[in-house]
Amino acid sequence: MAQQAMPDTSLGQMRPTYIYKVVLLGSTSVGKSSLAYRYVKNDFKESLPTVGCSFFTQTLNLEVATVRFEIWDTAGQEKYHSVCHLYYRGAHAALLVYDISNKETLNRAKLWLRDLEKEFLPDEIVIALVGNKTDLAAEREVATEEGEEFARTKDLLFMETSAKSNHQVNDIFMAIGELCDSSS
Amino acid sequence: MNLKSERRGIHVDQSELLCKKGCGYYGNPAWQGFCSKCWREEYHRARQKQIQEDWELAERLQREEEEAYASSQSTQGAQSLTFSKFEEKKTNEKTRKVTTVKKFFTASSRTGAKKVAQEKIVKQGQLGRERNADNILRDLKEIFTPSWELASPTEAEIQEAKAPSPSINRQASIETDRVSKEFIEFLKTYHKPGQDIYKQCKLFLDTMNHKRDLSIEEQSECAQDFYQNVAEKLQTRWKVPPEKVEKAMDQIEKYIMTRQYKYVFCPETTDDEKKDLAVQKRIRALHWVTPQMLCVPVNEEIPEVSDMVVKAITDIIEMDSKRVPRDKLACITKCSKHIFNAIKITKNEPASADDFLPTLIYIVLKGNPPRLQSNIQYITRFCNPSRLMTGEDGYYFTNLCCAVAFIEKLDAQSLNLSQEDFDRFMTGQTSPKKQESDSFSPDVCLGVKQMYKNLDLLSQLNERQERIVNEAKKLEKDLIDWTDGITKEVQDIVEKYPLEIKPKNQALAAIDSENVENDKLPPPLQPQVYAG
Numbered sequence: 001m002a003q004q005a006m007p008d009t010s011l012g013q014m015r016p017t018y019i020y021k022v023v024l025l026g027s028t029s030v031g032k033s034s035l036a037y038r039y040v041k042n043d044f045k046e047s048l049p050t051v052g053c054s055f056f057t058q059t060l061n062l063e064v065a066t067v068r069f070e071i072w073d074t075a076g077q078e079k080y081h082s083v084c085h086l087y088y089r090g091a092h093a094a095l096l097v098y099d100i101s102n103k104e105t106l107n108r109a110k111l112w113l114r115d116l117e118k119e120f121l122p123d124e125i126v127i128a129l130v131g132n133k134t135d136l137a138a139e140r141e142v143a144t145e146e147g148e149e150f151a152r153t154k155d156l157l158f159m160e161t162s163a164k165s166n167h168q169v170n171d172i173f174m175a176i177g178e179l180c181d182s183s184s
Numbered sequence: 185m186n187l188k189s190e191r192r193g194i195h196v197d198q199s200e201l202l203c204k205k206g207c208g209y210y211g212n213p214a215w216q217g218f219c220s221k222c223w224r225e226e227y228h229r230a231r232q233k234q235i236q237e238d239w240e241l242a243e244r245l246q247r248e249e250e251e252a253y254a255s256s257q258s259t260q261g262a263q264s265l266t267f268s269k270f271e272e273k274k275t276n277e278k279t280r281k282v283t284t285v286k287k288f289f290t291a292s293s294r295t296g297a298k299k300v301a302q303e304k305i306v307k308q309g310q311l312g313r314e315r316n317a318d319n320i321l322r323d324l325k326e327i328f329t330p331s332w333e334l335a336s337p338t339e340a341e342i343q344e345a346k347a348p349s350p351s352i353n354r355q356a357s358i359e360t361d362r363v364s365k366e367f368i369e370f371l372k373t374y375h376k377p378g379q380d381i382y383k384q385c386k387l388f389l390d391t392m393n394h395k396r397d398l399s400i401e402e403q404s405e406c407a408q409d410f411y412q413n414v415a416e417k418l419q420t421r422w423k424v425p426p427e428k429v430e431k432a433m434d435q436i437e438k439y440i441m442t443r444q445y446k447y448v449f450c451p452e453t454t455d456d457e458k459k460d461l462a463v464q465k466r467i468r469a470l471h472w473v474t475p476q477m478l479c480v481p482v483n484e485e486i487p488e489v490s491d492m493v494v495k496a497i498t499d500i501i502e503m504d505s506k507r508v509p510r511d512k513l514a515c516i517t518k519c520s521k522h523i524f525n526a527i528k529i530t531k532n533e534p535a536s537a538d539d540f541l542p543t544l545i546y547i548v549l550k551g552n553p554p555r556l557q558s559n560i561q562y563i564t565r566f567c568n569p570s571r572l573m574t575g576e577d578g579y580y581f582t583n584l585c586c587a588v589a590f591i592e593k594l595d596a597q598s599l600n601l602s603q604e605d606f607d608r609f610m611t612g613q614t615s616p617k618k619q620e621s622d623s624f625s626p627d628v629c630l631g632v633k634q635m636y637k638n639l640d641l642l643s644q645l646n647e648r649q650e651r652i653v654n655e656a657k658k659l660e661k662d663l664i665d666w667t668d669g670i671t672k673e674v675q676d677i678v679e680k681y682p683l684e685i686k687p688k689n690q691a692l693a694a695i696d697s698e699n700v701e702n703d704k705l706p707p708p709l710q711p712q713v714y715a716g
Contacts, residue, residue: 017426019574024537033536053524053534055579070574072582073537077479079598080541083586090573 017066020180022173023088025112026097027105028076031132034163035097036071039173060177067177081111085119093126093176098147100131100160101139106147113154126179128157130172135162242386246379249368359507360442367439374432377422381432384414385440392444400451404565407444411437411568437568438508445507448566450558459557466591467552472609472616477599480546481539483530490629492526497551504554509567512559513577520580523547537583545587556588 024032033053040056054073059066074080074087088094096112098105109129116127129151131142144160151158157175161168203211203219215223367385371378388410395403415433418424424432450456475482484490499519506512523543527535535543548556563581564572572578590598596606608614 021574028538033534033538037534054537054540055576070579072579075537075541075586077538077542080586080590082593083589086582086586086589089582 015064015066017068018181019068019070020092020177021070021072021090022093022095022176023072023074023091024095024097025074025084025088025109025116026076026095026132027078027099027102027108030076030097030099030102030105031163032076032095032097033073035095035130035132035161035169036073038163038166038169040071058173060174062177062181065181067181069173069177076108078108084112085115088116088119088125091125092180093128095128095130095172095176096156097130097132098142099133099136100142100144100147101133101136103141106131106142106150110150113156122155123183126157126176126183127154128159128172128176129154130158131160133162133164134160134167135165238386238390239383242382245364246368246382249365250372363439363442367435370435374424374428377418377424380422381414381418381436384410384417385436389440389443392447396447400448400454400565403448407440407566408569410440411570415570433568433570434510437510441508441566444566449507449562450555454561456558456561460555463556463588463592464552464554467549469610470549470591470594473546473549473599474616475546477601477616478542478546480542481531481535482526482543482546484629485633486529487630489526489529492522492529493547493550496520496522496526496547500547500551500553503559509563510571510577512563513567513571513581516580516584517577519547520544520583541583541586541590544583545590548584548587548591560585560588 024036026032036056037053040058056069056071056073058069058071060069061067072087072091074084094112094116096109098109113127113129116125129147131144131147147160148158150156157172157179159168159172159175161172163169201210203209203222204217205219205222207219207222209219209221211217211219212223216226218226368382371382374381388406392403392406395406398406411433414436415429418429418432419426450460475484482489482493484493496519499515499522503512503515503519506515520540523540524535527539527543531539553559572581596603599606601609605616609616
């Protein structure tokens with residue numbers, strides 16, 4: 001399923017490079033961009049990036065292969081929902097991000113999941129449910145178990161993260177990379 | 185036709201109907217007087233010859249290029265370069281002449297021309313000169329259409345007919361030549377694989393020429409297959425290092441698409457043009473949409489930001505002028521970068537996709553780029569697929585597709601308007617700008633804004649002026665009324681109390697005449713003289 005760019009023959013190794021397209025889906029201000037930004041730059045908007053903050057690449061060295069993530073951020077406003085399917089054409093993985101301090105965002109994530117299920121066969125795409133903003137535990141509206149339970153019924157990867165305090169951000173992307181790799 | 189051939193049969197000698205090669209079978213004028221078997225042989229030979237010639241031409245071009253390159257490195261380069269150019273020009277001119285003549289001949293419908301020619305034969309045959317006429321016909325055919333084109337008619341002619349105006353054509357051919365030269369130059373750095381790549385591209389262009397009649401989807405599929413095949417060959421057979429593969433793919437795309445552009449961009453067989461017009465009309469109808477309605481985080485009152493917005497619009501409009509899909513993508517990416525800058529300056533923090541898409545929509549609405557759908561379709565069909573699905577260019581292209589899809593579906597709800605307001609704005613009954621003229625804000629440049637302010641001021645002045653005039657008129661009227669009123673009042677009074685002048689003395693005596701007590705008053709004091 002993954003797109004094999006080319007075997008890296010120039011270094012004399014037989015480590016193939018895979019390119020994985022990952023789309024970030026989630027309502028506005030659940031922290032999609034921050035999550036990707038934290039992962040790529042390991043920095044929470046302390047220094048400003050060059051320009052855009054919506055397309056990222058990150059290279060990952062796994063045991064058997066080199067993986068290059070292309071992370072596509074998408075517009076989360078409800079009014080753009082109808083055109084969103086254009087974003088996830090050809091995607092290898094999708095991150096459904098919600099805000100643990102806002103119940104409504106989990107419901108929106110479920111809507112996206114339904115769209116993805118329409119577009120892809122179950123083994124065509126790796127889907128992860130991500131509850132972001134664990135640093136706002138005091139205002140939590142969605143219990144960890146609730147997200148976990150939902151992810152289990154739908155057979156999704158699940159993790160709670162915090163882009164602000166860099167909690168499990170690397171882990172979620174690593175997990176996706178490994179799943180993409182094993183399914184390809 | 186039936187009738188004619190019968191009539192012809194009457195007058196034609198038996199030997200004339202036999203195959204020209206003398207194999208004993210009957211020939212057929214459609215096969216230039218050969219029988220089917222001999223014709224197939226002839227046709228095959230001619231075709232082989234053509235392919236051979238094409239190869240030779242390609243190789244000669246390459247040799248010439250190499251020579252030119254070599255001689256330009258030695259000092260007398262200039263002279264031989266100009267000479268080879270001259271040669272090229274000459275051959276160009278020759279081929280152009282031939283095609284024009286051919287065009288002239290085929291301008292009238294083919295079958296029509298054939299019919300006329302055949303009728304001529306019949307008539308002349310009746311005069312007993314049919315052999316001569318037959319020769320003429322054959323000569324004509326040989327001159328105007330190479331034999332191998334007779335059987336499978338006319339890709340070249342279709343191209344000719346489709347080609348736009350000659351001047352555009354010439355300009356395009358200059359560009360095509362330049363691109364070819366650059367391509368050959370580029371391939372030299374690849375040595376042996378370079379030549380193979382060139383051959384592959386030539387072969388592809390040839391097959392595409394034969395596939396003009398296919399639907400655009402099938403042609404697109406051919407192109408995609410070609411990209412995939414070449415990329416694979418580059419990696420596995422020619423062992424080109426990965427970073428060079430990508431570069432080579434870009435150059436290959438550039439080379440073949442500059443040549444294919446005029447046939448496959450907005451082809452007549454599709455409804456691309458109709459869609460272009462529909463989108464254009466739609467965007468025009470939406471001219472009243474303000475940045476606030478779309479929640480665009482861009483403040484155009486900041487001069488730097490409005491500068492970025494203008495640049496972004498210029499880039500997206502420029503996309504239409506490029507011929508190579510990748511160049512078009514580059515325009516979209518440039519436009520997107522400007523948008524990001526504009527957002528960054530306004531918000532003072534990097535833009536996320538939540539900010540970017542609305543702004544891109546706004547830019548598309550403001551710019552109304554020409555042939556938007558055609559361009560999107562062309563890129564989708566003929567861009568190297570690895571560029572579209574992944575990579576930054578692909579990301580921005582997807583965003584543009586989203587923007588267009590959104591504009592097509594846009595309704596009252598997506599602008600946070602009531603349905604009545606939306607309908608009123610769409611039909612042009614009112615414009616939101618007039619309603620909230622104080623807050624029409626960032627979507628206009630400073631000059632226009634100043635103009636609106638001045639207009640506002642003028643209209644206010646006008647109002648006051650009118651008020652003054654009215655007041656003045658009223659005052660005038662009041663004044664007139666007042667004098668009239670006074671006059672009337674005076675007259676009334678005068679009428680009521682007419683003036684009667686009484687005699688003077690009487691009046692004086694009368695002062696105390698009625699004073700009865702007068703007598704009781706003491707006598708007036710008399711002046712007394714005191715002796716002193």
